[in-house]
Amino acid sequence: MTIQAAFLITCVILLITTLIIAYDHIVVARVPFIRLKISTIQEILSQVQIKPKDIVYDLGCGDGRVLIQAVKIQPKATYIGIEKAILPYFLACFYTRKHTQITIHRVDILKYDYSDAEMVFIYLLPDLIKKLQPQLRKLIKNSKTVIAVEFAPAEVRPKEIHTLKQPSKFGHTWFLY
Ligand SMILES: C[S@@+](CC[C@H](N)C(=O)[O-])C[C@H]1O[C@@H](n2cnc3c(N)ncnc32)[C@H](O)[C@@H]1O
Numbered sequence: 001m002t003i004q005a006a007f008l009i010t011c012v013i014l015l016i017t018t019l020i021i022a023y024d025h026i027v028v029a030r031v032p033f034i035r036l037k038i039s040t041i042q043e044i045l046s047q048v049q050i051k052p053k054d055i056v057y058d059l060g061c062g063d064g065r066v067l068i069q070a071v072k073i074q075p076k077a078t079y080i081g082i083e084k085a086i087l088p089y090f091l092a093c094f095y096t097r098k099h100t101q102i103t104i105h106r107v108d109i110l111k112y113d114y115s116d117a118e119m120v121f122i123y124l125l126p127d128l129i130k131k132l133q134p135q136l137r138k139l140i141k142n143s144k145t146v147i148a149v150e151f152a153p154a155e156v157r158p159k160e161i162h163t164l165k166q167p168s169k170f171g172h173t174w175f176l177y
Contacts, residue, residue, distance in 0.1 A: 033088045039166040041069045052076035054118035059109045064092030067102045084108050123149040146177035
């Protein structure tokens with residue numbers, strides 16, 4: 001293969017990747033695929049208890065990193081990641097492929113029934129959290145655990161507010177309901 005052909009193929013791959021990412025951000029998800037640092041996730045999870053029979057959701061699971069860290073702490077629970085955008089969905093499927101406890105669904109959170117959750121993790125923007133609020137409020141009322149990073153459901157008072165010792169670029173606080 002000539003250098004020109006290799007250069008052309010690289011440019012086409014980069015262009016396609018950029019288009020998929022832009023489509024994901026602007027059209028599909030509208031909440032950016034910003035990941036928490038692993039140390040941030042570990043700090044949060046070290047302060048909650050996941051029991052063997054729990055069903056744990058990450059709503060907007062990105063590349064699945066929260067669920068992977070949770071499995072390391074409690075391998076007997078069931079973990080479900082909901083992700084609407086194409087790129088993070090494929091990354092999550094790939095990274096979680098060896099963890100049979102984790103299932104990733106490519107679906108809009110707003111159209112998904114997660115009423116069987118014992119614990120829900122969210123790291124989302126306020127607009128979307130507002131739309132999720134009716135379902136979240138029901139869970140909180142039924143004494144289920146909701147963890148919200150940076151932005152929290154309004155109208156419901158959290159049990160605890162924590163400042164992260166291991167913050168991420170866009171994650172400094174988390175709320176426990
Ligand atoms: C800020 S990222 C959080 C990723 C991961 N939970 C973490 O903490 O590293 C939010 C994720 O939610 C996804 N998302 C946004 N709106 C969604 C929706 N309506 N349904 C499902 N996923 C959505 C985005 O694609 C993005 O990957």
